[in-house]
Every structure is written in C-alpha cells, then in structure tokens.
Amino acid sequence: MGASLNIVEIPEAARKFSRVCEIVDRNERDPSRLIPILQQIQEEYRYLPEEVLALVATSLDLPPSRVYGVATFYSHFTLEPKGKHTIRLCDGTACHVRGSHGLLEVFLERLGLSTEKMSTLFARKQCHIQRDSFST
Amino acid sequence: MIIQNALTLNGREVLIEGERNLLELSRKAGVDIPTFCYHSELSIYGACRLCLVEIDGQGIQASCSVMPEPGMVVQTHTEEIREMRKTALELILANHDQNCPTCPKNRSCELQSLTRKLGVNDVRFKRTHEPVPVDRSSESLVRDANKCVLCGDCVRACDEIQGVGAIDFAHRGADSTVCPPFGKALNEVECVDCGLCAAVCPTGAITPKDDVDQVWAVVNDPTKKVVVQVAPAVRVAVGEMFGMEPGTVEMGRIVAALKMIGVDQVFDTSFTADMTVLEEAEEFLDRKTKGEKLPQFTSCCPAWVKFAEQFFPKLLDNLSSCKSPQQMFGSLAKSMLPTRLGVDRKDLIVVSIMPCTAKKDEAKQDKFVKDGAYDVDIVLTTQELARMIEEAGIRFPELKLESLDMPLGFKTGAGVIFGTTGGVTEAVLRYAVEKLKGEKLEAVDFHEVRGLDNLREAELEVEGQTIRLAIVHGLATAKKLAQSILDGECEYDLIEVMACPGGRGGGTGQPVSRDWDVRAERQAGIYKCDKMLQLHKAQDNHLLADCYEREIGEVGGHKAHEMLHTSYRNRRRIFGLAMPVSETDGDPTLKVSVCVGTSCFVRGSQQLIQRLTEFIQAKGLDKIVQVEATFCSERCDRGPTIIVGEQVIEKCTFETAVDVCEFVRSRQFAWSRAKRKLSAIDASRVGRAYANVLSRRRRIATIWRRRCVCFNPVDVRRAASPLYSRACIHVG
Numbered sequence: 001m002g003a004s005l006n007i008v009e010i011p012e013a014a015r016k017f018s019r020v021c022e023i024v025d026r027n028e029r030d031p032s033r034l035i036p037i038l039q040q041i042q043e044e045y046r047y048l049p050e051e052v053l054a055l056v057a058t059s060l061d062l063p064p065s066r067v068y069g070v071a072t073f074y075s076h077f078t079l080e081p082k083g084k085h086t087i088r089l090c091d092g093t094a095c096h097v098r099g100s101h102g103l104l105e106v107f108l109e110r111l112g113l114s115t116e117k118m119s120t121l122f123a124r125k126q127c128h129i130q131r132d133s134f135s136t
Numbered sequence: 137m138i139i140q141n142a143l144t145l146n147g148r149e150v151l152i153e154g155e156r157n158l159l160e161l162s163r164k165a166g167v168d169i170p171t172f173c174y175h176s177e178l179s180i181y182g183a184c185r186l187c188l189v190e191i192d193g194q195g196i197q198a199s200c201s202v203m204p205e206p207g208m209v210v211q212t213h214t215e216e217i218r219e220m221r222k223t224a225l226e227l228i229l230a231n232h233d234q235n236c237p238t239c240p241k242n243r244s245c246e247l248q249s250l251t252r253k254l255g256v257n258d259v260r261f262k263r264t265h266e267p268v269p270v271d272r273s274s275e276s277l278v279r280d281a282n283k284c285v286l287c288g289d290c291v292r293a294c295d296e297i298q299g300v301g302a303i304d305f306a307h308r309g310a311d312s313t314v315c316p317p318f319g320k321a322l323n324e325v326e327c328v329d330c331g332l333c334a335a336v337c338p339t340g341a342i343t344p345k346d347d348v349d350q351v352w353a354v355v356n357d358p359t360k361k362v363v364v365q366v367a368p369a370v371r372v373a374v375g376e377m378f379g380m381e382p383g384t385v386e387m388g389r390i391v392a393a394l395k396m397i398g399v400d401q402v403f404d405t406s407f408t409a410d411m412t413v414l415e416e417a418e419e420f421l422d423r424k425t426k427g428e429k430l431p432q433f434t435s436c437c438p439a440w441v442k443f444a445e446q447f448f449p450k451l452l453d454n455l456s457s458c459k460s461p462q463q464m465f466g467s468l469a470k471s472m473l474p475t476r477l478g479v480d481r482k483d484l485i486v487v488s489i490m491p492c493t494a495k496k497d498e499a500k501q502d503k504f505v506k507d508g509a510y511d512v513d514i515v516l517t518t519q520e521l522a523r524m525i526e527e528a529g530i531r532f533p534e535l536k537l538e539s540l541d542m543p544l545g546f547k548t549g550a551g552v553i554f555g556t557t558g559g560v561t562e563a564v565l566r567y568a569v570e571k572l573k574g575e576k577l578e579a580v581d582f583h584e585v586r587g588l589d590n591l592r593e594a595e596l597e598v599e600g601q602t603i604r605l606a607i608v609h610g611l612a613t614a615k616k617l618a619q620s621i622l623d624g625e626c627e628y629d630l631i632e633v634m635a636c637p638g639g640r641g642g643g644t645g646q647p648v649s650r651d652w653d654v655r656a657e658r659q660a661g662i663y664k665c666d667k668m669l670q671l672h673k674a675q676d677n678h679l680l681a682d683c684y685e686r687e688i689g690e691v692g693g694h695k696a697h698e699m700l701h702t703s704y705r706n707r708r709r710i711f712g713l714a715m716p717v718s719e720t721d722g723d724p725t726l727k728v729s730v731c732v733g734t735s736c737f738v739r740g741s742q743q744l745i746q747r748l749t750e751f752i753q754a755k756g757l758d759k760i761v762q763v764e765a766t767f768c769s770e771r772c773d774r775g776p777t778i779i780v781g782e783q784v785i786e787k788c789t790f791e792t793a794v795d796v797c798e799f800v801r802s803r804q805f806a807w808s809r810a811k812r813k814l815s816a817i818d819a820s821r822v823g824r825a826y827a828n829v830l831s832r833r834r835r836i837a838t839i840w841r842r843r844c845v846c847f848n849p850v851d852v853r854r855a856a857s858p859l860y861s862r863a864c865i866h867v868g
Contacts, residue, residue: 017765018749021742050318054710054767058734063301064325064710068317072306 019044020052024059031060034070038077047081143208158199158210159187167212170221170250172338173287174200177637177652178296181288185224186250188217196220222256230261232339233282239340244648246338247285264310273321275500276329276493277342281313284341290314290333297637299612300443302327314341317710326446326709330439330611330635331493331644344493344645348524350514354485355398361479362487363401364394365465365544368409368555369491369640370518372661376647377522378532382654383661385668388537390489393525395538400477403544405488406551408465409563411683412436413550413674415700416458416560417567418692420630424601429454431606431621431628434560435702436460438498439635443611445707448618449735449772457701461554462488462495463504466511467699469544472687481507487514489521491555491643494635503702517645543679549580549666550674556659557609557639558585558592561632565596565603566673572598580672586663588638588656591617593628609634609642708733708768726761728797729779733768736775741765744776747790761797 023040027033037056042048048071057064071077091100142151145165155161157180162169172184182201189199192209196217199210211217229251236242271279288305291314295301302325303316316325334342354360371387380386391402416434423429435441435456444451459467466486474481488495498504499512516524525532539545550566553559562582570577584594585607592607606628608614614633620626636643638655641662666672674680689695730736730745745765752761769777774786780796 018742018746051765051767053318055732055765058732058737058767061734063295063304064317065301065304065306065315066295069304069306073308075308 017055020055021059024056029059031062034060034062034067035074038067038071042077047078050079053079141206143204143206143210145210146212152204152206155204158189158197158202158204158208161204162189162199162210162212169199169212170254171200172246172250172285173289175289175292175336175650178289178292178336181292184285184287186221188220190214190217218254221254225251225254225256226259226261228285229256229259231263231265232285233267233280239283240343240346241283241340241648245340246650268313271321272345273323274327274329274345275323275497276345277322277327277331277334278345279315279322279342280340281315282341283339284314285339286312286314287338288314289336289338290342293332293336297610297612298328298330298332298635299615300326300328300330303333320711324711328439328442328446328611328635329494329497332636334493335636335642335644335648338650344517344519345496346520346523347496347514347516348520348527351487351516351524354487354514360483360485361401361473361477362399362485363403363469363473363477364399365403365405365408365462365469365486365488366390367405367462367488367490367492367640368552368559368662368665369643369646369658370489370521370555372555372641372658372665373491373646374518374522375532376649376654377519380533381657382649383657383659383664385661385665386532387540389532389535390521391540392535392538393528393530393532396530396535397524397528399487401473401541401544403465403469404540404547404551405461405465406547406554407544407677407680408468409461409551409554410547410674410677410680411464411468411700412458412461412554412560413563413567414680414691415464415696416456417564417571417674419456419458420564421568421571422692424603424629431604431631432456434630434632436554436560437494437634437636438492439494440611440614440633441704442494442497442707443614443635444618445704446709447615448622449706450622451618452704452706452773455704457697457703459700459702460495460498461551462490462515463498463511463702464700465544466499466504467506468683468687470506470509470511471699472683482509485513486511487516488512489516489518491518491640491646492636493517493644517643519645519647522647543683546677546679547669548674548677549669549672551677552665552669553662554640555662556641557634558587558607558632559639559662561585561605561607561630563674564630565605567675568603569596569598570673570675572601577673588659590637603630604628606631608632609639610637611635706768706770706772708770710767726780726797728761728763728793729766729769730763731767731769731771731775731777731779732765733772733775735772736769736777739775741776741778744778744788744790744793748793751790751794 020041023037023044027037027040034056037060038048041052041056045052053067053071054064057067060067071079091104142149143161144150145162146167148165150161150165152161153164155164159169159171159174160176169187169189171187173181174184174187180200182198185198187199188196189202190196190211191202199212225247228247232247233239236245236248239245242248265282268281270282286305291304294303302322303314306313306315306317316322316327331344334344337343351362354362366387371385371390372383374390375384375386376382387404394402420432423432431454433440433444433451433455435458438460441455444455458464465488469486470481470484474484477484488499496515499510499515504511522532550563553563562585565582565585566577566580584596585592585605590608590610590613594605596603596605604627606617608617608631611633614635617626617631621628634640637652638659641658642652642655646658671677684691688699728748730741730748732741732745745763749763752763769779769784771777771784771786776788777784777786778788778793779785780793783796785792785796
C-alpha cells in the first residue's frame with residue numbers, strides 16, 4: 001500500500017464548460033464511449049466534478065446513476081479534486097521496514113498537517129493527502 | 137439410452153420444453169433452487185451465486201445462466217453446493233441488519249426464508265460495515281441500504297422495465313452499494329415513485345412508506361370524521377394476506393374491518409372512476425371531433441404523469457386534463473361531505489387505500505391543496521391495510537360482510553375495471569361507443585383491449601370513424617411508444633399507460649409475490665366483479681348523475697373543470713447541480729444561469745453559453761458577471777431558458793441575453809447603492825421601527841416592480857412578499 005501527498009493549488013481556471021461539450025462531440029455522443037469520455041474529462045479537469053457528470057449523462061442520454069456508477073467503480077476516476085503536485089510515497093513491505101512511515105511523518109510535520117486530517121480536502125492552497133494503493 | 141430433448145436432474149429424467157435456463161427447468165420439475173437475483177421478468181445477472189448446481193463434466197455453474205442441453209446430468213444439492221450456499225448466506229447475514237421482528241418485510245423476506253430453508257443456524261462472521269442512515273426523503277418509498285444484498289433486481293427493474301434508471305450500483309468491492317447518483321436522496325433524482333424496485337426487492341432494502349400510524353391517530357381523534365375510499369384493485373388482493381386465493385373479491389369484509397377499526401364511512405373509488413370515465417370520454421370525443429391534441433394519454437397513473445413531466449414535456453398537452461379517480465374523490469368528498477356529516481371541512485379526513493406507492497406522492501402535491509388541507513390526506517397501500525387489520529386483532533376471513541356507504545359507494549362495472557390494464561380504455565369505450573352510435577350499447581365487453589401483454593393495439597370502427605387504441609404497461613414500453621409518436625412513426629387516438637406491470641393489479645402496494653402469475657388471477661377477479669354487478673356503463677350510474685346535478689353541474693363544465701381537472705408542469709430530473717462556466721474573483725454582482733437540461737440543450741443552450749462567455753470576456757466584464765450552467769429551470773418546451781439575476785427569459789437568443797444583461801446590470805448598480813443604505817437602516821432599528829423599514833422597502837420594491845425589475849435580496853422578498861413577482865419576458 002502506498003501513500004500520496006498532493007501539494008495543491010486547486011485550479012481556478014480549470015472549469016471550461018465548452019471543453020466538456022467538445023469532448024462529448026468528438027466522441028460522437030456515443031453512450032458506449034462513456035469511459036473514454038470520462039478519461040478525457042478527467043485529463044482536462046484533473047477530476048470529475050458532479051455537475052460535469054450530470055451534463056455528460058444528459059448529452060449521452062444515459063441515466064446519471066449509470067454515469068456515477070461507472071465513475072465510482074474505476075479507481076482511476078476520482079470525484080474529488082486532486083492537487084497539482086503529487087508526492088507518492090511507497091509503503092510496500094520493503095520500504096515500510098526501512099522507515100517509510102517516518103518519512104511520511106516528516107512530510108506531514110513540514111506541511112503542518114496532522115494524521116487525522118489525512119483524507120480531507122481543505123480550501124484552496126492547502127494540502128490534499130490521499131491514500132493510493134499500489135505496490136512496487 | 138438418452139431420450140431426445142431431456143436431461144437428468146437429481147437422477148430423474150426431465151423433458152426440456154424451451155425453458156431459458158436450468159433454474160426454470162428445475163422449478164418445473166418440482167425442485168426449488170434458491171436464488172436472490174433471478175427474476176423471470178428481468179435480465180439474467182448471476183450475482184448472488186446461490187443457484188449453483190453441479191453439472192457432470194462442467195463443474196459447478198450458476199443454473200440461471202446455463203441453457204439446458206439434452207444429456208446433461210445435473211445435481212442440485214451436493215454437499216459442496218450446500219456448504220457454498222450456506223457460506224454465501226452467512227456472509228450476507230454478517231453485514232445485514234438482523235432486526236427481523238421490526239422490519240416491514242418480516243415474514244415476506246427472501247433472505248429470512250432462505251436462511252431457514254437452507255438450515256443456516258449460525259453466522260460465524262463478524263460485522264464489518266458501519267450502518268448507514270436510512271433514506272426517508274421520498275413520500276412513497278423508504279430506502280435502507282443496511283438491508284441490501286446487492287442482488288441488483290431494483291437496478292434492473294428501474295432500468296429495463298421502467299426505463300428510468302434512478303438508482304444503480306456505485307463504488308466497488310466491499311463498498312458497493314445501490315444508490316441514487318452523487319449521494320443524493322431519492323426525491324432529488326428522477327425517481328417516479330412507481331415502487332417497482334420495492335416490488336422486486338427480496339429483502340427490506342426498499343419498501344413502501346408506512347403511514348398506518350397516521351390513520352390510527354385520526355381514527356382515535358374524536359373531533360375528526362374519517363372517510364375511506366377503496367380502490368378496485370385492492371379488493372381482489374387483500375385476501376392474499378390472510379391466506380385466501382388471489383382474485384377473490386373481498387369488498388364486504390374490507391368494509392366490515394374498516395368500520396371495526398373505527399372509520400366513519402367507507403366509499404368506493406370506483407364511483408369517481410365512473411366520474412373519470414365521463415369526464416375523460418367527453419374530453420376524448422371533443423378532441424377527436426376537432427382532430428386536435430391527439431393521441432390522448434390517460435392521466436390516472438401518477439407515476440406515468442411524473443414520468444411524462446420529466447421526460448416528455450412535449451406530450452404534456454396530450455395528457456388528459458382529468459385528475460385521477462383518487463384525487464377526484466378527494467376533491468368531491470371535501471366539497472360535499474362536511475355538510476352531510478356535520479363537520480368542518482378541516483376536520484374531515486380522506487384516507488385512500490390504493491395498490492400503489494406513487495399515489496402517496498400524488499396526494500401530497502401542492503396543486504392538490506385546497507383551503508389549507510390536502511384533498512386526500514393519507515394514502516395506504518393494500519399491505520398497510522392488512523397490517524392495520526391484523527394490528528386490531530381482527531380475523532379477516534371470519535368477518536361478516538357489510539355494505540359500502542352511499543352515495544359514494546355506488547358504482548358500475550366500468551369503474552371497477554380500472555383495477556387492471558386495459559380497464560380504463562374499455563370503460564371509456566363503453567361510454568364513447570354508445571354516444572357515437574346514439575343508441576343503447578348492449579355488448580359491453582371489448583375483448584380486444586383485454587390481456588396482459590405490455591403493448592396491445594386495437595382498432596375499432598364506429599359509425600364510420602376509426603378509433604385507434606394502444607394499451608401499455610411498464611414505462612420503458614411507454615417511453616418507446618411516446619418516442620415513436622413524437623417521431624411520427626405511428627398514430628393513435630387514445631393511449632392508456634400504466635406504470636406497473638399488469639396495471640394496478642400488479643402495483644407495488646399489493647401483497648408481495650415473487651410469482652407474477654398472480655396478476656392474471658387478480659385481473660380475472662376484477663372482470664368477475666364487473667360481471668356480477670348489474671350496471672356496466674358509467675353513464676348508467678344514476679347516483680353519479682344525481683351527484684352531478686346537485687354538486688357539479690355539467691360534465692366538462694366550469695365547475696367540473698375546477699374540481700375535477702388539473703394541469704401539468706415540467707419537472708427537473710436532478711436537483712442542486714450548477715456548473716460555473718466563467719471564473720470570477722470575489723463577488724460577482726450579476727449571475728447568469730443557463731439551463732442545460734435535455735430540452736434546452738437540444739435547442740442550443742450550449743452555443744448560447746459559449747457566445748455569452750466570449751462576449752463577456754471581450755467586454756472585460758468577467759470580474760462582475762458570472763455565467764453558470766444549471767439543470768432544469770422547468771420550462772422545457774419553451775427553452776433555451778436563461779435566468780439573469782432574477783429575470784427568467786424563455787426562448788432566449790444571444791442578442792436578447794446580451795440586452796437583458798446590460799439592462800439588469802445598469803439597474804443593479806443603482807440597487808447596490810440602495811442596498812447599502814438599507815442595511816445601515818436595518819442594523820440600527822428593532823421592533824416597531826422594523827415596520828417603518830418594511831414600508832420603506834415596500835416602497836422601493838414597488839418602484840422597482842413598476843420598472844419590471846425584481847431583485848433577490850432575501851430581506852426584500854420577505855418584507856414585500858405580496859408584491860414580489862418574477863418578471864418573465866416572453867420572446868418569440
């Protein structure tokens with residue numbers, strides 16, 4: 001299991017409504033291309049805002065619950081804003097026994113966060129930490 | 137020697153006769169393979185893994201997804217399979233709310249019954265899930281995710297049979313759950329309250345809302361008079377809850393039981409169903425003569441009406457303007473009964489017993505409130521009625537029969553057949569054909585419209601006119617039909633739509649049954665009831681004619697329209713989502729919301745947003761104007777719709793949008809100065825002085841109103857509420 005730290009500037013300028021429409025049109029408004037559409041939107045926005053998902057559902061003539069189901073099923077998709085800079089810290093067995101947890105604590109201390117807040121997203125310009133599970 | 141087209145099941149030969157899987161074949165052979173997620177009317181899913189069987193040469197397979205083949209050797213209960221089923225159940229039970237005695241599905245729960253049947257005596261696994269709150273937002277249904285076994289029946293029913301898809305699976309693995317999108321509550325999404333999800337749910341995860349306590353409260357209140365209306369479909373189903381055969385007509389015992397419980401009068405919804413026939417048939421004949429607004433859709437099914445308001449705004453003019461029989465009854469009862477029963481209108485409580493969960497939501501709509509009270513106060517389903525009877529300790533099968541009260545208990549067969557699919561059409565035909573022919577109609581049975589198929593069509597020739605009919609049940613079929621009508625691919629004159637499969641007989645409020653053949657038996661009971669009555673045509677109901685003469689006047693006349701007809705509106709499909717399209721720093725003073733719901737989207741709201749955004753950027757206004765995309769301003773047939781500040785503009789073009797923006801912007805500048813003055817005043821006065829402030833604000837609001845501009849500072853609206861109004865500019 002690994003841990004990631006995101007040092008964040010929540011993107012102000014990221015919400016481009018017309019981009020969503022472009023992406024959907026480029027994929028020919030085909031409901032079977034839902035996953036590629038979501039991938040492209042996530043690349044653009046860095047996450048999948050709820051309103052955008054509802055708009056995608058409307059334009060593809062799919063029920064919003066289906067789009068939400070797909071977006072929450074795949075771990076690649078995220079519905080919460082991700083930060084601009086990602087620090088990925090491996091917590092696999094080897095790294096763990098060599099002290100990755102201590103490194104994590106140093107990061108948290110330097111950035112002024114406590115462990116309890118690790119999975120909460122703050123207002124702009126603060127840290128977003130999320131647990132990412134992958135092994136090295 | 138292998139007999140052609142047979143296989144061996146548990147050592148016995150069984151013929152294969154076109155069953156779609158091993159599960160149905162074994163049921164035919166008298167072996168009940170346990171299953172959660174299999175349902176004969178839904179697609180095959182294979183999620184629950186309880187229906188495992190062992191097939192020689194193929195190992196262990198899910199019998200719901202295996203086609204029977206000649207020569208197969210199948211075992212349904214080897215030791216290994218029995219262990220697997222028990223373990224699966226234990227795992228489900230570990231995270232299940234095991235409080236059976238207080239669950240509404242107690243004794244009709246599939247999980248409960250399988251646990252007993254499969255001999256699960258102990259749950260060896262500990263609970264890992266935290267309980268989640270129950271969703272009680274809807275008027276009709278209660279959603280409890282703690283009881284969900286993730287079979288997916290509700291998802292497939294909502295999607296495949298009703299074409300709505302309000303709920304679906306979300307997340308994955310141990311976090312999987314069935315929920316509306318974005319964590320919203322059920323009444324914030326496009327659920328039409330039909331309750332089919334609750335009808336197919338094997339556990340108590342989705343159940344109809346329970347309003348029995350409300351009825352007990354009014355029955356025990358000496359100041360209130362309680363009258364009950366009983367729907368046609370209820371009388372052929374309530375007996376099932378007491379071990380009687382489906383389809384036996386138990387109206388006499390229902391009356392006796394209700395009177396024993398303590399209600400004052402028991403009437404029959406079929407009386408107002410007869411009334412609906414008169415109103416709707418007259419409306420139909422009028423439309424047919426003028427050739428306008430055809431096809432006419434029936435409007436007595438509230439789930440269908442909500443569906444049409446959400447998905448087919450273009451067809452709202454085609455819906456019959458008649459209220460449903462339940463609502464007509466409420467309106468009529470509240471108007472004529474208070475004097476007869478010697479009570480104030482506010483102390484008269486109308487309770488209806490319905491086979492339907494959507495009626496609960498229908499009764500609570502704002503448009504059915506008169507003089508501060510709902511026309512129909514409480515709606516109970518057949519199941520709730522049975523529970524009330526049990527709670528009172530009444531032994532239903534032993535009751536002596538009693539009669540309905542008059543005059544609202546008198547009906548003809550036409551009103552009774554509303555209780556099944558095709559009934560409304562047949563009842564309307566019994567009126568319309570007699571009127572067109574100009575002579576008494578003797579042959580009152582119209583077999584062409586009877587049956588249980590979910591789309592039936594018929595054509596009748598009457599006096600040189602062709603009447604083309606369609607009868608539909610299940611909203612997905614209705615959706616297809618409505619779409620082909622909009623595309624001009626087919627033409628009908630009258631279309632009956634029922635959301636529940638089988639019409640009202642199969643409604644969610646009816647006694648739980650996993651076997652859908654029971655609908656056929658209930659339907660047969662309804663037609664039998666019709667035959668046993670002496671009168672079969674709504675126009676022969678002389679007590680109804682009396683009622684019209686004394687209370688309402690002409691059929692379709694002015695008072696009839698006031699009391700018995702209604703109107704429809706556009707409904708948004710999802711609440712609370714708005715997407716800022718431009719970025720602003722600080723507080724933008726002008727907000728422009730552009731609707732991107734389906735109808736407006738199709739009419740070009742996307743291009744409108746793009747052009748507006750470019751315009752605002754070009755003029756350097758992006759610091760003070762914020763554009764956002766919202767879902768559904770509920771003016772679907774008059775889109776694209778934008779809201780600038782507080783002004784709503786329909787059929788908006790780019791030029792109009794710019795004009796209004798500039799107009800409002802210039803007024804807002806003056807207003808923000810006035811606002812600053814007002815807040816200074818507000819801060820320094822209290823009590824009596826507030827009245828002065830109010831009058832000052834009223835004056836300001838009046839000035840603004842005369843200039844056709846209204847603003848949203850909440851305090852002004854509150855203070856000047858009688859004067860507040862939205863300015864709507866209609867363009868084009």
